[in-house]
Amino acid sequence: MSATTATATPAKPLPTLDPVSKGFWDLANRGRLSVQRCDDCGHRHYPGAPVCPRCLSRQQTWEPVSGRGTLLSWVRFHRAYWEGFAPDIPYVVILVGLEEGPMMISNLVGARAEDVPIGAPLEVVFERATDQINLPKFRPRRG
Ligand SMILES: [Zn+2]
Structure with a gap:
């Protein structure tokens, strides 16, 4: 359980570090x-799993990737499924296709979703949430 802070708004839920996800974080x-x-x-996949989804090997390594991908889809949330997200309603959740193959669910920053066409190039940016959690988000790629 994460520590709460003395703010008026409940904290957003954060990822849980476990033996599989620790390497990612x-x-x-x-x-x-x-x-x-x-x-x-050699199969690359995300999210992490205890075994390879292709060959069931338990030998898995977290491998850095480029941080580049394309916007595959997005949806706007109009309901707060967690109280901590209530002040952000409505907010956008995106599906990113990474250059290396796996897909990732994240948030779009630096642009409105309706201004970014499907297939547009994106790049990762990190937003620090806690000392342990640095959240990857995506913005339109520059240049
Ligand atoms: Zn495998």
Whole structure:
């Protein structure tokens, strides 16, 4: 359970670090986006899993990726499923197709979703939530 802060708004739920996800968050803390890569068959996947979804190997490594991808889809949330998100309603959740293959669910920053066409190039940016959690979000890619 995470510590609460003395604010009027309840804290947003944060990712839980476990033996599988710890490698992802360790790299995120250093500003690197990563996906799990199977040491046996090379399959890249996200989110992390205890075994490779292709060959069931338990030998998995968190591998840094470029942080670049494309916007595949987005949806606007009009209801707060967690009280901590109530002040943000409505907010946008996006599906990003990473250059390396896996897809990731995140938030769009720096632009309104209706101004970013499906297929537009995106790049990761990190927003620090706590000492342990550096949240990856995506913005339209520049240049
Ligand atoms: Zn594998």
